[in-house]
Amino acid sequence: MAIDRTAERPAPRTRLDQPRAPRPRLLPEYDPEAFGRLSERIARFLGTGRFIVWMTFVIIMWVVWNVSAPEKLRFDQYPFIFLTLMLSLQASYAAPLILLAQNRQADRDRVNLEQDRKQNERSIADTEYLTREIAALRMGLGEVATRDWIRSELQDLVREMEEQRTVFPNGHPYGSDEGDR
Template identity: 50%
Template sequence: MPDNYTRSELDTPSTGRRRRFFSMNADAIGVGAEKVARFLGTGRYLMWQTVIVVVWIALNVGGLWWSWDPYPFILLNLAFSTQAAYAAPLILLAQNRQDDRDRVSLNEDRRRAAETKADTEFLARELAGVRIAVGETVTRDYLRHELDDLTDLLNRIEDKLEDQRHEHRTPETGARLDSNLDGSRDGSEG
């Protein structure tokens, strides 16, 4: 064993391309198979096949001098067998390609459904958050009630301040104010 190879390199199969004498484009063959399968499934194909069979039988039975395929119609049976031998694999190939497309489409549908579900769940969470936020906002009634409470509080504070002003007045000042009030009344009368 040469020294330049490691054990793992010898255990791993080579991935190099092999030379092929005949190269086929699998996708092109699949597209062709689908076209043939689609044609074999049409009424047009059935009509043409019926016309060919009727003409074949008519020429071989009725044509006395030109009968290339006598009564058991072995050549016609061989043609049908050959056609069936090619039609069945072509139809299967077309079905396999359709299955592959369906699988890809299904995977894409699943991915979109998962995205839609995630988006829906996100929107539901956002909506719940908005509902909670709206539930905590100040309503008009709440604000009116709070303003009424503040107004009552301010009125009580003003009343207390007024009471304190009346208590801090001296009796002389109060008497003077009373006499001034009485004097102004007297002066207005005279």
């Protein structure tokens, strides 16, 4: 009687040293950075005079067309409910895009502030190090004979020798040693 060992064998183990295969996703994937850059571009455009001029032009044309055009060609009757709906739709998309752009700018500002803080800490540390080094050099120079100090000492010695010549004209400070011989 033959035993079938293939039916008893467990499923092959997943290797732990390799990443798992990506699972299928129901929602489409998007690049958050690309979406963020697009939102910043839109927010920058919404904050310009060009946008205000174009928006004003479109609204004026909308109103003029729907007031002065023949009844059959008007698409938004007075009190311009469709215009109000379009402006609300534009505002409902503009506000989150502007907030997203502001959040991204705040994140960049936070990173720049952190980098500036680290740079300031390094500058302060370097300044303190250089201050200590300069203080050590000054203390060391206080113990070193400088050219001016040596010159003043030599001048003092010359002055003393001249004073001894006037006090002891023979050249010996204690008189002559001829009598001692």
